[in-house]
Amino acid sequence: MQVIKTSIEGLIELRPQTFKDSRGSFLETYNQPVFNALGLPAQFVQDNQSFSTKGVLRGLHFQKEPFAQGKLVRVITGKVMDIAVDLREDSPTFGKYEAFILDSEISNMAYIPEGFAHGFVALEDSIFSYKCTNVYNKACESGIIWNDPDLNIDWGISNPIVSDKDQQLASFRDLYPQSVT
């Protein structure tokens, strides 16, 4: 397993090894002792899977305390641009984001710690899969509008397909008024 650090503390990319043979391929997508040895959270309590047609954007989402979720994200088919925004108020990179291309051809993954907003846009029809360190809690769902002017995320697409719910999300400025001057 290859571990690639990003410019944001705690946010990392992972590249597991794939074994190929005449039958097809095999890979371990999660291994608790390996995650432990890497100092990564090793307790995931929920796995989710979504299918998105090309152009669909899901996000930016997070759950509030006490249901904050760390997420181990990847794609199984297709390719997405994945975005993680640092919302840890004591972090030197608060308000900054990192973009990952998650590609089923290379089976790369990202680990997004608690305290981030997360979203992605499907660059192809894609099956997206993620493991969470805490369970779904509807009452704690929160988010930031995908095209927030302060976050200024380059999604590389102008008219994504966004759910009604996601079009109602708050602005970064509304959520963190003290942080935008």
Add this chain to the structure above:
Amino acid sequence: MQVIKTSIEGLIELRPQTFKDSRGSFLETYNQPVFNALGLPAQFVQDNQSFSTKGVLRGLHFQKEPFAQGKLVRVITGKVMDIAVDLREDSPTFGKYEAFILDSEISNMAYIPEGFAHGFVALEDSIFSYKCTNVYNKACESGIIWNDPDLNIDWGISNPIVSDKDQQLASFRDLYPQSVT
């Protein structure tokens, strides 16, 4: 989550709920509190994913103690026939098997407890995914030949693609000489 019992104690089929909308679909493929509430093992330590072309047969496999594995199996794309053989020597169904069609269209899963041999044949090109209650241990790998005459499994296919390693697996009779009269 719909839970369907089989004729073998502890071996069950699960049908999670899928939410569909204009973007695509969403489902929880694993939820620890839900599994706990159903009395199912809720501690999985490894997730694996394999791709198999149509006609590939992988199995029959199990790991010996102390690395016996319970497996939560499903397909993400495609369709397989999945086989679980009861090898619990104190079980009334010892030596019996159950077949499941695992179909990505319905996202059904099977939970196969420790003490079973497991295998599948790909009815289409298929991505197969499974969670394990114990980690991979090469030294504890074991198995039974897929076309074992005593188990007499109906795979519904005559010339499957089988790895060299799987063609060398032992017979049921060799592993359990006292059980076959």
